[in-house]
Amino acid sequence: MPQTAYLPHIAYDSVIFGFSEGDLKILIMEYHNTGLFALPGGFVQLQENLNDAVLRGLNERTGLTDIYLEQFYTFGDFSRFDPEVMRTLLEANGIIPDEEYRWMLDRFISVAYYALINYEDVTPKPDALSDSCEWYPVNELPQLILDHQHIVEKAIQTLRDNLDRKLVGGNLLPRKFTMNELQNVYEAILGTKLRRTTFQRKMLAADVLTRHEKHFSGKAHMAPYLYSFK
Amino acid sequence: MPQTAYLPHIAYDSVIFGFSEGDLKILIMEYHNTGLFALPGGFVQLQENLNDAVLRGLNERTGLTDIYLEQFYTFGDFSRFDPEVMRTLLEANGIIPDEEYRWMLDRFISVAYYALINYEDVTPKPDALSDSCEWYPVNELPQLILDHQHIVEKAIQTLRDNLDRKLVGGNLLPRKFTMNELQNVYEAILGTKLRRTTFQRKMLAADVLTRHEKHFSGKAHMAPYLYSFK
């Protein structure tokens, strides 16, 4: 691992949302030999924009470059400070927190972001310290380190609040999708069922969709149109 | 100034809103002998919660303890970094940035909050480095240091977005107020005129107000009721 200089005391965590099999999912890392699960995160280089640091981390995990990303809260309670977690994590990788790594055991304030990506576009990649980086349904998360569970909850809450205002649901789907697929995304995010006709009417009235050709699924019924966001 | 240990690289800025004479106003500090204007801000002590640090700063400026406070964004661009501003500010106060103060010239990431307070409750107090801490209408701000103008714009935008969702307008008024005063607050925040009857109906239907006695202003017309938030 080439050593780069980072801003001390400042970290970011990202809640990366995807949608598959009817479930809203997020990416979770599992660290080597520790049984510890955490959100993907990282640090900010000395001359790097905060937002760029997050995009860099997202690119390392997903390979994607154009990502819908939103900052939603900065967690700064002193109670977040638990050096034993980071020490465990480093030592499990054979790293003794000496001069070069001691800064990692300090207190951190973490700026949290959520990202919306198309599940199909991604093969998640673990980093040097982790065994895996995998999708978990938001309702079936493993126990997470520190306050990461709380960060996820706040991310979902913010996503729900922003869903109608920003019409971001489409970022979780391929470019072209059916109205039913879009509705499934909304239902997974909100955690409630929606009325088909009302949803369709609202989406069409919002004037944000372009209608394309029909999509023949091979199923024995009327074929739905494909749509994309304008 | 007793020296306390602070987290390096981390600051906060607060946009403190008040309402008077029909205008939405915020508190701005002017630093000694520099002509520099800035938002009230500060640093986080080593073992202090971020939110508590902000409340501490707010209390120092306003004397208030129960304050409606909301975190809205963390500004982390490298371009914020301009050590000359801080150097000017320290030197104008006869402080040479030596060992004890050099950390203040480093790059900072700033967590921004907005607060809503009752204008009448407050006599703003400058700090050790500033001549004044005064109310300015948001449309008549002086030129501010760094990206503080941008921070203010984002604060207003967030306040507008949250206005209906969180019904926070009342925090800018005394405990008891008339419907017309509340409407004036909403109009100042949104920057638009609202219809009297629609506004009244919406507020009453929201079921968040308690109606009290009438308020006799001495004017020659029907006296309005006073309301308070439940």
Place this chain on the structure above:
DNA sequence: TCTTATTGTCTCAGTTTGTGACAATAGTAG
């Protein structure tokens, strides 16, 4: 050709919102 599941659209009722009307004040001016 018949059957089934799903889709796009329409209808109708119920609710909410925009807009103006209007009577009820609380003072002031005669």
Place this chain on the structure above:
DNA sequence: CTACTATTGTCACAAACTGAGACAATAAGA
């Protein structure tokens, strides 16, 4: 004491929006 004015609380009506169901139009299999 009576007119007059400005503002308030409330109502009325139309327009817009939303919930809920109805229904014809498919696409494929039996």
